[in-house]
Amino acid sequence: MKATYYKYMLEFKRPSGTSRGIMTEKETWFIVLEENGKKGIGECGILRGLSADDRDDYEEKLNWACQNIHLGETVLWETLLEFPSIQFGLEMAFLSLKSESPYVLFPSDFTDHSKSITINGLVWMGEPSFMKEQIEEKLAEGFNCIKLKIGAIDFEKELELLHFIRSHFSAEQIEIRVDANGAFPVSEALDKLIQLDKFQLHSIEQPIKKGNSEAMEELCKMTPFPIALDEELIGILSLEEKEKLLQKIKPQYIILKPSFVGGFRGTQEWITLADQYNIGWWITSALESNIGLNAIAQWTFLQQSKMPQGLGTGALYTNNFDCPLEVLNGQLWYNINKKWQSHLLDKI
Numbered sequence: 001m002k003a004t005y006y007k008y009m010l011e012f013k014r015p016s017g018t019s020r021g022i023m024t025e026k027e028t029w030f031i032v033l034e035e036n037g038k039k040g041i042g043e044c045g046i047l048r049g050l051s052a053d054d055r056d057d058y059e060e061k062l063n064w065a066c067q068n069i070h071l072g073e074t075v076l077w078e079t080l081l082e083f084p085s086i087q088f089g090l091e092m093a094f095l096s097l098k099s100e101s102p103y104v105l106f107p108s109d110f111t112d113h114s115k116s117i118t119i120n121g122l123v124w125m126g127e128p129s130f131m132k133e134q135i136e137e138k139l140a141e142g143f144n145c146i147k148l149k150i151g152a153i154d155f156e157k158e159l160e161l162l163h164f165i166r167s168h169f170s171a172e173q174i175e176i177r178v179d180a181n182g183a184f185p186v187s188e189a190l191d192k193l194i195q196l197d198k199f200q201l202h203s204i205e206q207p208i209k210k211g212n213s214e215a216m217e218e219l220c221k222m223t224p225f226p227i228a229l230d231e232e233l234i235g236i237l238s239l240e241e242k243e244k245l246l247q248k249i250k251p252q253y254i255i256l257k258p259s260f261v262g263g264f265r266g267t268q269e270w271i272t273l274a275d276q277y278n279i280g281w282w283i284t285s286a287l288e289s290n291i292g293l294n295a296i297a298q299w300t301f302l303q304q305s306k307m308p309q310g311l312g313t314g315a316l317y318t319n320n321f322d323c324p325l326e327v328l329n330g331q332l333w334y335n336i337n338k339k340w341q342s343h344l345l346d347k348i
Helices: 058-067 073-079 084-098 128-140 155-168 186-197 213-222 239-249 263-276 290-303
Strands: 002-018 021-035 038-044 121-123 145-149 175-179 203-205 227-229 253-256 280-283 325-328 331-334
Touching: 002 058, 021 058, 021 084, 038 084, 038 290, 058 084, 073 084, 084 263, 084 290, 121 128, 128 145, 128 155, 145 155, 155 175, 155 186, 186 213, 213 227, 213 239, 239 263, 253 263, 263 280, 263 290, 280 290, 290 325, 290 331
Parallel strands: 121 145, 145 175, 175 203, 203 227, 227 253, 253 280
Antiparallel strands: 002 021, 021 038, 325 331
8 A cells, every 4th residue: 555645735715814813825735545546535634723733743744654554544543643633634545545436435315415414604703894794695595503703803893793693583593603712811701701692692612712621611610601612622632631621621512623633533532422421512624625524524424413513615715626515505415416626636
């Protein structure tokens, strides 16, 4: 078996804002496996400044994994515990190589176009007028659940945007999730949650920065509406550490990004623990290209969650890869009449 890796820069159609700043491009890496005339592809979806494996030796470790591909998927996964995005890229590549089609990793009613996945519509941070424009677009596109990034513009303006939505749509009509990306100061967090509560929100992701476990535990206890941990899970690698974190903080939800938590195997560990402790969860992509998103969507469908999932469509980028994924009325479909970009495996 031969393994090679490639760097690829995804270019945003328009600068996209989070509480950590504005992004114009996003680095990703692909692993391609070749054996007996077949190829498989996996994406290592690293997000600089956030991923646990954002380290100087990242490419060196990726090269080591390709040079030692003969060790096999299980040994590599266990050896690369500190590099969750490489774990995921390898997991995906091995599945791709073994599959009949390199892009259908988990055949199901989703991949044969008979069923879809309910997703939330994502509204990026920006000027209030831009955010309002996005909200109106998502509602017009038929989304019943929207997620707003908050924490980067004036809080009063964010409250006005939420008032705008609620003045037109009740909580029964539109579910609103907000994501603060850790933007709230610990001393102000509970007060801000109380102000947000009047808008009947579904949940808030990561209201304060990760690593404040005492404060987060207290916030989850006192909050007027559910809190979902997101960044808090990054860098929690062993099963023991995962269980310890959930036991301590007792969140209402956790959000699982396979690129950040060690692929499907790492995600499954979190799900098993969450179910054990009666904690809700949903799965989210993390700005991968359509290659990574495709794998995440197919696996997510098999989990049969009733909640809207956070699966973007890859429409953010100018140089993404053509693929069968499409969004209709707030649902993610795998349209078998749409093809993958021709000779994609030869072009990367």
